Amino acid sequence: MKQINERVRLLNERDENEKAEYVLYWMQMFKRAHDNHALKFAIEQANERKLPLIVYEGLKFYYPWASDRFHTYILEGVEEKRRAFEKLGIKYVFFLQKDKHAPKQVVAKIAEKAALIVTDDFPCFIIPAHNAAIVEKAKIPVYAVDSNxxxxxxxxxxxxxxxxxxxxxxxxxxxxxxxPFEDAKIKIKSLDLKIDCPDTEVNASNIKKLVAECDIDHAVKPSPIYHGxxxxxxxxxxxxxxxxxxxxxxxxxxxxxxxxxxxxxxxxxxxxxxxxxxxxxxxxxxxxxxxxxxxxxxxxxxxxxxxxxxxNAKYDSLESLPEWAHKTMRKHIKDERPEIFTHEQMEKCETYDELWNATQREMNETGEVHNYVRMLWGKLVIQWTKNYEEAFAILEDLNNKYCLDGRNPNSYAGILWCFGKHDRPWMEREIFGQMRYMTSGSTGKKLD
Ligand SMILES: Cc1cc2nc3c(=O)[nH]c(=O)nc-3n(C[C@H](O)[C@H](O)[C@H](O)COP(=O)(O)OP(=O)(O)OC[C@H]3O[C@@H](n4cnc5c(N)ncnc54)[C@H](O)[C@@H]3O)c2cc1C
Missing domain, CATH: 1.25.40.80 (Serine Threonine Protein Phosphatase 5, Tetratricopeptide repeat)
Known part of the structure; x- marks a missing residue:
C-alpha cells in the first residue's frame, strides 16, 4: 500500500494494462457525479492516458441488512446519476444483482479491459473487504480514493x-x-462504448418491481418520508x-x-x-x-x-473502547439489571418505557431517529441486557437494520459513545459504572 497523495492510496503493485480500452471507476459509497475526489481522480487518470472512463455501480442482494428500505433508497438515486453522467460524457453502468442466479464477479470482468481501477476508500462496513477482494483478483493497479x-x-x-x-x-x-470543489472534465467521451456487462434500467416506475424481485429482507419497508x-x-x-x-x-x-x-x-x-x-x-x-x-x-x-x-480495526466491537470504560464495565458486569428485555421484545417496541418504544417505532417505520433520543435509546439498552456485549450487538443490529444512515462510521462511534467512546468518565453508579447516564425521566421532561 502506498500513499500517493492526501486522498489517494495505491493498494497493490501491479502493472497497468497497456492494451486497455478505458479507466474504471468502481463507485461504491460516493454515489454522486459532483464533489467527488474519487471520480475526479479517475477522470484525471483517464485524461492522462487519453482513455475514456467507465463508472460502474453495483447493488448486490447479500450485504448485511439488505432490505427493501436501503435498496429503494439507493435505486432512487440511479436514474438522475445516469443523466448526470450522460451530460458529462461518461458511460455509467448500474447492475442490480437480484439473487444467486445473477452474474457474479462483474467488477473483475469489466476490469479485464481497464488500465487501472479507482475505488471508494470508505473506512467501514463491507467496503474495506470489497477493496481487499478486488486487489486479490485484479491484474492492474487499484487506487482507493478518500472522498469521505x-x-x-x-x-x-x-x-x-x-x-x-x-x-x-x-x-x-x-x-x-x-x-468549493473543482470538478474535472473528461476529454474522451465513453457514452457509445460497448461494455460486456449487465446494465439494469432503473426508473421511478420500476423501482418497486425491481426491489420485490431481489432476494433481500422484504419486511423492512421503504421509508415513507425519505427518498434517495x-x-x-x-x-x-x-x-x-x-x-x-x-x-x-x-x-x-x-x-x-x-x-x-x-x-x-x-x-x-x-x-x-x-x-x-x-x-x-x-x-x-x-x-x-x-x-x-x-x-x-x-x-x-x-x-x-x-x-x-x-x-481502529476493532471499530465494530467493545474492544475499541478506552481502558477506563473496560475497567468500569469489569467492575459492574454483575450488577443486577432492573429488567431484561430480549432483542425481539426491543425490536417490537415492547419495553415498559414509552419514550424508548416510540423511538424504536419511529426507527422501524421511517428509517430515521433524532440524535437526542438516539442517545437515550442506546443508553437504556445497556441496563436491559445481561452484559455489555449483548447490548452492543442489539444496538448494532437495530441501528443498522432500520436506520437509513446506519452502517456508517457515525453508527459505530454513536453506539460506542453510549459505552464511553469519545466521552469521559462520569460519576460512578450501578450498571453504567463511570459511563455517562441518561434516563427517560430526565430526557422526557425536556420534550413536548
Ligand atoms: C446510539 C447512536 C447511534 C447513532 N447512529 C448513527 C448512524 O447510524 N448514522 C449517523 O450518521 N449518525 C449516527 N449517530 C449520530 C447522530 O445521531 C446522527 O448523525 C444525527 O442524528 C443525524 O441527524 P441529522 O442529519 O438531522 O443531524 P444534524 O444535527 O443536522 O447534524 C448534521 C450532520 O452532522 C453529523 N453528525 C451529527 N451528530 C453527529 C454525531 N454525534 N457524531 C458524528 N456525526 C454527527 C451527521 O453527518 C449529520 O447529518 C448516532 C448517535 C447515537 C447516539
Missing part, C-alpha cells in the same frame, strides 16, 4: 481520543479544505438552510420539532458531500451561533467518527 469528508483522513496519522483532541487540529487547517438521490438531498438542504438553520442552536435538541438537517442518510450514501452541506451552511445568513453549532457536528463530530473507523 472535508479533511483527508490521511492527515491525522493516529486515532484521536475525543472531539477535544481533533478539534484544534481541524481548526488549524480547515480554511484550506473548506473551499442528490436531488432530494439538495431539496432538503435548501429547506434546512432557509427555514431551520437560523434556530438550529436551540431546535437541534428538540426531537418534537423539525429542527435538524436530517441529511445523515444523504451523506451516508454519498448523494451529498459533507463539503457541499458545510459550505451551504457557512455561506448562509443564519446567526453565527447556529452555523457554528452545525459545523461542529458535520465537521468535528463526523471527522472524528471517520478517523475512528479508519484507524
Amino acid at each position: 469528508g472535508i479533511i483527508p483522513l490521511s492527515l491525522f496519522e493516529k486515532e484521536e481520543y475525543a472531539a477535544r483532541t481533533i478539534r484544534p487540529k481541524i481548526n488549524k487547517i480547515l480554511d484550506k479544505y473548506l473551499v 438521490g442528490t436531488k432530494n438531498g439538495r431539496k432538503r438542504l435548501k429547506f434546512f438552510v432557509e427555514n431551520i438553520l437560523p434556530d438550529y442552536e436551540t431546535t437541534r435538541n428538540k426531537p418534537e420539532v423539525d429542527g435538524c438537517s436530517r441529511l445523515s442518510s444523504y451523506l451516508h450514501f454519498g448523494f451529498l458531500s459533507a463539503l457541499e452541506v458545510a459550505l451551504a451552511v457557512k455561506e448562509s445568513n443564519a446567526p453565527k451561533a447556529s452555523k457554528d453549532a452545525y459545523l461542529e457536528e458535520i465537521i468535528v463530530r463526523r471527522e472524528l467518527s471517520y478517523n475512528f473507523t479508519h484507524h
Whole structure:
C-alpha cells in the first residue's frame, strides 16, 4: 500500500494494462457525479492516458441488512446519476444483482479491459473487504480514493481520543479544505462504448418491481418520508438552510420539532458531500451561533467518527473502547439489571418505557431517529441486557437494520459513545459504572 497523495492510496503493485480500452471507476459509497475526489481522480487518470472512463455501480442482494428500505433508497438515486453522467460524457453502468442466479464477479470482468481501477476508500462496513477482494483478483493497479469528508483522513496519522483532541487540529487547517470543489472534465467521451456487462434500467416506475424481485429482507419497508438521490438531498438542504438553520442552536435538541438537517442518510450514501452541506451552511445568513453549532457536528463530530473507523480495526466491537470504560464495565458486569428485555421484545417496541418504544417505532417505520433520543435509546439498552456485549450487538443490529444512515462510521462511534467512546468518565453508579447516564425521566421532561 502506498500513499500517493492526501486522498489517494495505491493498494497493490501491479502493472497497468497497456492494451486497455478505458479507466474504471468502481463507485461504491460516493454515489454522486459532483464533489467527488474519487471520480475526479479517475477522470484525471483517464485524461492522462487519453482513455475514456467507465463508472460502474453495483447493488448486490447479500450485504448485511439488505432490505427493501436501503435498496429503494439507493435505486432512487440511479436514474438522475445516469443523466448526470450522460451530460458529462461518461458511460455509467448500474447492475442490480437480484439473487444467486445473477452474474457474479462483474467488477473483475469489466476490469479485464481497464488500465487501472479507482475505488471508494470508505473506512467501514463491507467496503474495506470489497477493496481487499478486488486487489486479490485484479491484474492492474487499484487506487482507493478518500472522498469521505472535508479533511483527508490521511492527515491525522493516529486515532484521536475525543472531539477535544481533533478539534484544534481541524481548526488549524480547515480554511484550506473548506473551499468549493473543482470538478474535472473528461476529454474522451465513453457514452457509445460497448461494455460486456449487465446494465439494469432503473426508473421511478420500476423501482418497486425491481426491489420485490431481489432476494433481500422484504419486511423492512421503504421509508415513507425519505427518498434517495442528490436531488432530494439538495431539496432538503435548501429547506434546512432557509427555514431551520437560523434556530438550529436551540431546535437541534428538540426531537418534537423539525429542527435538524436530517441529511445523515444523504451523506451516508454519498448523494451529498459533507463539503457541499458545510459550505451551504457557512455561506448562509443564519446567526453565527447556529452555523457554528452545525459545523461542529458535520465537521468535528463526523471527522472524528471517520478517523475512528479508519484507524481502529476493532471499530465494530467493545474492544475499541478506552481502558477506563473496560475497567468500569469489569467492575459492574454483575450488577443486577432492573429488567431484561430480549432483542425481539426491543425490536417490537415492547419495553415498559414509552419514550424508548416510540423511538424504536419511529426507527422501524421511517428509517430515521433524532440524535437526542438516539442517545437515550442506546443508553437504556445497556441496563436491559445481561452484559455489555449483548447490548452492543442489539444496538448494532437495530441501528443498522432500520436506520437509513446506519452502517456508517457515525453508527459505530454513536453506539460506542453510549459505552464511553469519545466521552469521559462520569460519576460512578450501578450498571453504567463511570459511563455517562441518561434516563427517560430526565430526557422526557425536556420534550413536548
Ligand atoms: C446510539 C447512536 C447511534 C447513532 N447512529 C448513527 C448512524 O447510524 N448514522 C449517523 O450518521 N449518525 C449516527 N449517530 C449520530 C447522530 O445521531 C446522527 O448523525 C444525527 O442524528 C443525524 O441527524 P441529522 O442529519 O438531522 O443531524 P444534524 O444535527 O443536522 O447534524 C448534521 C450532520 O452532522 C453529523 N453528525 C451529527 N451528530 C453527529 C454525531 N454525534 N457524531 C458524528 N456525526 C454527527 C451527521 O453527518 C449529520 O447529518 C448516532 C448517535 C447515537 C447516539
